[in-house]
Amino acid sequence: MTTTFTRISRRGxxxxxxxxxxTATAASTAAQAQDAPVRIGFPNQTEQAMLGYMAxxxxxxxxxxxxxxxxxxxxxxxxQKAIIDGALDIFPDYTGDALxxxxxxxxxxxxxxxxxxxxxxxxxKYGITWLAPTKFNNTYALALKKDKAEELKITKxxxxxxxxxxxxxxxxxxxxxxxxxxxxGMTKAYGYEFGSIxxxxxxxxxxxxxxxxxxxxxxxxxxxxxxxxxLRVLDDDKFFFPAYNAAITVRDDLLAKHPGIKDxxxxxxxxxxxxxxxxxxxxxDIDNIPLDKVAEDYLKEVGAIE
Numbered sequence: 001m002t003t004t005f006t007r008i009s010r011r012g013x014x015x016x017x018x019x020x021x022x023t024a025t026a027a028s029t030a031a032q033a034q035d036a037p038v039r040i041g042f043p044n045q046t047e048q049a050m051l052g053y054m055a056x057x058x059x060x061x062x063x064x065x066x067x068x069x070x071x072x073x074x075x076x077x078x079x080q081k082a083i084i085d086g087a088l089d090i091f092p093d094y095t096g097d098a099l100x101x102x103x104x105x106x107x108x109x110x111x112x113x114x115x116x117x118x119x120x121x122x123x124x125k126y127g128i129t130w131l132a133p134t135k136f137n138n139t140y141a142l143a144l145k146k147d148k149a150e151e152l153k154i155t156k157x158x159x160x161x162x163x164x165x166x167x168x169x170x171x172x173x174x175x176x177x178x179x180x181x182x183x184x185g186m187t188k189a190y191g192y193e194f195g196s197i198x199x200x201x202x203x204x205x206x207x208x209x210x211x212x213x214x215x216x217x218x219x220x221x222x223x224x225x226x227x228x229x230x231l232r233v234l235d236d237d238k239f240f241f242p243a244y245n246a247a248i249t250v251r252d253d254l255l256a257k258h259p260g261i262k263d264x265x266x267x268x269x270x271x272x273x274x275x276x277x278x279x280x281x282x283x284x285d286i287d288n289i290p291l292d293k294v295a296e297d298y299l300k301e302v303g304a305i306e
Contacts, residue, residue, distance in 0.1 A: 038254065040090040041070035041079050045202060046284050046291065047138060047222060047246070047277065048076070051092040051269065053295035055248050058264050059090070061305040065258065075174055077101060084126050089254045090261075093130075096139065096242035098122070100180040107181050107242030111137055114243040127252040131262055132270030133245040136277045138222045140175065140241045143231040144215060156235035160216065161192045167215035169194040170205045175218050181242055183218075189240040203285070222274060224282030268304045 038059050042052030049071060060067045070088065073079050076097050082088040084102070095114040099105050103121055108114040111133070119130040142157050154160060160167070175182045176199040187193045198214055205217040206225040219226055219233065221244075226233060248265050255261060272280075280298060283289045299305045 037066040037068040038090060038258075039068045039070065039088050041073050041082055041088045042092050043075050043079060044072040045076075046281055047220070048092050048094075050280060050284065050291050050295050051246055051248065052090075053292045054268060054299060055090055055092065055265055057292075057296055057299055057305055058268065059261060061299075062264050063258065063260055077174070083128060083249060083251060086251070089251050091249050092246060093249045094138065094244040094246050095133065096181055096244040099242060100178065104180070107240075109239050109241070109243055111243040111245050115245060115247070122249065123252070129250050129252055129255055129262070131248045131250060132266040133247040134269055134272045134277070135245075136222055136272060136274040137243055137245050138220050138277070139236075139244040140181070141219045141221045141226075141233045141236075143209075143217055143219045143226060143233045145209065146230050146232045148215075149232040149234075154232075154234065156237040157190055157240075158237050159234070161190070163215075164192045164194045167194055168196045168198055168213075169216050169218065170198050170200055170208050170214035171218035172202050172205070173199040175199075186240055189238050222277045222281055223285070224278050225285055228282075228286055264304075268299065268302065271302075 040052055040056045040059070042049045052069075052071070056067045056069060059065050070082075073082070076093070079088065079091045080093065080098065080102050083091040095111070095118050096107060098118040099114060100107055103118065105117070108117060115130065115133045122128040122130055142160075144154065149155070152159075152163065154163075169183075171183060176197055177183070179185060183197055194216070198208070200208065202220075205214070205219070206223075206229050208214045209217045209231070210229045217231075219231065221233070246269070248269055250261060250265075280294055283294045283297075284291050296305070
């Protein structure tokens with residue numbers, strides 16, 4: 001892959017963002033220079049990072065703008081704060097994340113309503129535009145091994161109530177502590193708790209449940225490893241989990257300077273459906289192809305870049 005991205009290590013990215021938070025006004029002023037690189041950041045989560053690389057490749061290769069990457073941010077919350085504070089220009093986000101963790105509002109399960117709400121509030125409060133959302137909804141999904149689900153006749157989340165006290169739940173670190181759309185909110189909605197919850201790296205959830213180290217995991221709906229490990233995704237019968245359509249968020253001051261960014265990114269991101277994203281995730285998580293390579297191959301396949 002031949003790109004001219006300026007890349008910052010995770011430690012360097014966090015240090016740079018910390019400095020930018022303290023000098024947001026100066027950073028915003030500097031970004032007005034015509035030759036300032038477009039600052040794009042994303043956390044170390046397969047799908048979100050892949051979308052970030054797609055945005056970066058479009059901005060650089062299609063529009064000819066210099067790009068400065070801040071990959072491997074510690075979590076979504078860091079990136080959300082960075083773009084709001086002016087330390088980033090572009091950040092891939094999810095509607096459910098923004099609703100619960102930035103706007104601190106109750107989750108919306110209908111994708112169009114969730115998108116409309118975050119788009120209007122981000123524009124009004126932060127001067128940030130949500131570009132076209134993906135067609136896929138990568139919401140949280142509780143899953144357990146298919147054989148155990150069949151044996152115990154478990155098809156929906158409520159069915160686990162009699163067993164949960166004796167079971168362990170594997171989840172991402174973020175999910176374990178998020179009060180609205182995470183474990184605390186879920187236990188309140190469903191009326192039961194697991195015997196233990198084990199926060200861990202997302203990739204480790206799948207190896208842990210496959211090895212019998214946890215009984216249930218909080219998976220993601222578009223994760224190709226669900227099928228590979230042989231999991232059954234349970235119905236969210238109380239409609240607790242919110243809509244999680246992804247979208248690229250962009251600061252309005254950048255769009256004012258480079259309005260072509262919107263159409264160029266919308267034509268790609270707005271057309272990614274569930275089947276496509278699962279295949280892309282599989283190339284990264286199962287075939288171990290680098291994320292930036294997966295992103296570049298897809299953009300070439302759809303004719304977005306040469």
